[in-house]
Amino acid sequence: MSARLGRLERPALLGVLVREVINFSSFWRSSTFASTVEPTIYLVAFGFGFGSLVSTVAGYHYVDFVGTGTVATAVLFSSVFPGMFSTFVKYQFQHTYDAILAAPVDTEELVTAEALWIATRAGVYGCAPMLVAMIFGLDPSFGMLVVPPINFLAGFGWACFGIATAARLKSIDNFSYVTSAVITPLFLLGGTFFPFAQLPEWAQIAAQLNPVYHLVQLVRDAVFGTWAPDDLGHIAVLFGFGALTWRLGVRWMQRRLID
Secondary structure: OHHHOOOOOHHHHHHHHHHHHHHHOOOHHHHHHHHHHHHHHHHHHHHHHHHHOOOEEOOEEHHHHHHHHHHHHHHHHHHHHHHHHHHHHHHHOOOHHHHHHOOOOOHHHHHHHHHHHHHHHHHHHOOHHHHHHHHOOOOOOHHHHHHHHHHHHHHHHHHHHHHHHHHHOOOHHHHHHHHHHHHHHHHHOOOOOOOOOOOOHHHHHHHOOOHHHHHHHHHHHHHHOOOOOHHHHHHHHHHHHHHHHHHHHHHHHHHHHOO
16 A cells, blocks of 8 residues: 555546545535535625625725635635544544545545545535625626636645544544634634734734635635736645645545554
8 A cells, every 4th residue: 555655546536536426416415505504694794794884895895805705714614624524434433434445546545536526615615605795796707717716726725634634633522622723713814804904914924824814815806806916925825735734634644544
């Protein structure tokens, strides 16, 4: 098994992906509901709640501002949580990964295919708040066509983060620490509901380390057509985040699965 580590063979990746697609057909309704409704509730609650008090933010209508921001929320929730919980259940309780690794598939291919599938779903689910915002007045634009690939890129990083977390922690109860101490602060401080321009300098610097912030900025620039050189930096951060968490996910999952 270790001799094959580092090679990504297409048949192995496709085998895992096909299995995930077939399995997903049995629970896609509940998964889609959970992944799209919650961000939409945030959009409606904040967009119309605070929107009644604040009409514009950073030059945008507040509903448009939140609508584009909650795209990142949908991507985050629909990638990191399946990466954590589904992965943990598969290897700890169902022993699904033991069965997959009995085939000509190694840990790197397994983790990569799982992350690609989760990222694909996140790329689609992340568009739901944007579509809802269009109903409430967000103007369509050609830049919206770029949003799914942006979501996919960020979703891959968060999926690998979830997989790495699942491989590292010994109990599913410990996920609450990661959710409360990592996911929630990054979600709230990602620029989804308020701009960073008026915050202290240290907060603006800290935001540069938050992948959610970079996703929010890319989505807004795509939807509103305000592309800038800074977007290259946002893309680079998301690529780096995905590469780092991918390698950690592969390494830690191999330690968990291979004796």
